[in-house]
Amino acid sequence: MTDTALPLPPRRLHRVEFVALMAMLIASIAFSIDAMLPALPEIAEELSPDDINRAQLILTIFVLGMGVGTFVTGPISDAIGRKPVILIGAALYCTASVAAWLAGSLELLLLARFVQGLGAAGPRIVALAIIRDLYAGRDMARLMSFIMLVFTIVPAIAPTIGAGIIALVGWRGMFGAFIAFSLVSAAWLTIRQPETLPPEARKPMRVGVLWRAVKEVLSLPMVRLSILVQTLAQGMLFAVLSSTQQVYDLTYDQGAQFHFWFMGTAFLAATASILNAVLVMRLGMRLLITFALGGQIVLSSLMILFEITGPWGYGAGLTAWFLWSTSVFFMVGLTLGNLNALAMEPLGHIAGLAASIVASLATVGAVIIAIPIGLAFDGTPLPLSLGVLACSVMGFALTRSMARLERVRATP
Secondary structure (H helix, E strand, O other): OOOOOOOOOOOOOOHHHHHHHHHHHHHHHHHHHHOOHHHHHHHHHHHOOOOHHHHHHHHHHHHHHHHHHHHHHHHHHHHHOHHHHHHHHHHHHHHHHHHHHHOOOHHHHHHHHHHHHHHHHHHHHHHHHHHHHHOOHHHHHHHHHHHHHHHOHHHHHHHHHHHHHHHHHOHHHHHHHHHHHHHHHHHHHHHHOOOOOOHHHOOOOOHHHHHHHHHHHHHOHHHHHHHHHHHHHHHHHHHHHHHHHHHHHHHOOOOOOHHHHHHHHHHHHHHHHHHHHHHHHHHOHHHHHHHHHHHHHHHHHHHHHHHHHOOOOHHHHHHHHHHHHHHHHHHHHHHHHHHHHHHHHHHHHHHHHHHHHHHHHHHHHHHHHHHHHHHOOOOOOHHHHHHHHHHHHHHHHHHHHHHHHHHHHHOO
C-alpha cells in the first residue's frame, strides 16, 4: 500500500518579522508622502511660483491615485494571489518614480504622482489582505497596532531623510530613494513571505462578482459606518499633512527646522498605537474610536478659540500648533486600525475584495475632503482647525450610531 503524501503547510514568518515586513509594505505610503514635505518649497519655486499652495497637491494627488488603485488590487489579489499583485504594484510605482524624476512641469509631476499612487496601492491594500488571511477580530486589531507602531517610525524620519537627500542632490533625487525603498521591500516579500492565498481559495475576477461584493459590503450597516468614519479621519489627517510644512515655514518661520518638529510629532503620535494595543482587548474598538474623536472635538475647539482670541505671541502660537497637529495624528493612531478591523470583521470570506472597496471609498472620500481644506490655507492654522472640528463632530456622531447598532444587535 502506497502512502499519499500530504502537502506541507506553508512556512509562516515569526510574528516579529511578519510585523516588520507588513509595516514596511504599508509604510511605502508614508515614505512617499512625508519624505516629500521638505521638497514643497523648492517644487513650488521651480514649477508653481505663481501659486505656491498648488505644490501641496503633490501629496493629495498621490493619495488619490492610491485610493483609485485600491479598488482593483484586492480583487486581482483574490484572483491571482497576494504576492504577484504587490510585485506588479512595485514595478508600476518604480516606473512612475522615474517619470516624476524627469517631469518638467507641475502637471506632469502630478500625473506621475497619481500613477505612483496607483502602484503603491498594491503593497498597501494587499498587505492588509495578507494580515486578514491570517488574523481576525481583536487579535487583528492588536496586530495592526504593532504594525502601526513600526509604521510610525517611517513618517518620523522620512522628512529628515528627505531633507538630507534634497540638500545633496535636490528634490528630484527623492524619487531615486522611493525606487530603492520599493525594491528592498519587494525583495524581502519575495524571499521570505509565503503566499497566504492558496490556488484553491482564489476567485476569478468578474465584473458581476465585483458588483455583488460592493453590494454586500455596502449592505452591512457597521461596515458603512466604518467607511464613513474612516473617510473623515483620513480627511483630517491628509488636510493637516498637506499644509503642515507651510504652517511651520510661512506662519512660524520654522522651515529649516520643520523636519525636526515633524519628527517630534510622529514619535509622540506613535504612542497612540501602544495605547491602542494595550486597551483594545479590554475596552473594544468602537469605544476607543469614540474617545479619540470626542477628544479631538475638544482640542480643535480650543485651537480655534486660541486662533480667534489671539495674538498670543510667537512662542505660544508655535507650541499650540505643535500640540494640536500632534493630536490629530494621535487620533488617527487610535481610530484607523480599529475602524479597519471593524469593517473587515464580517468580510473574511472576501478579504482582498472587501479591503479594496473599504480602503478605496474611504481614501478617495478623504482626498475630496482634504484638498479644499488644505488649499484654504491663509497663512494661519485657522482653516485647518475649522475643517478638523467639522470632521470630528461628524465622525463622533457616526460612531454613536455604531453604539446604537451594537445595542440593537445585543437585544434579544
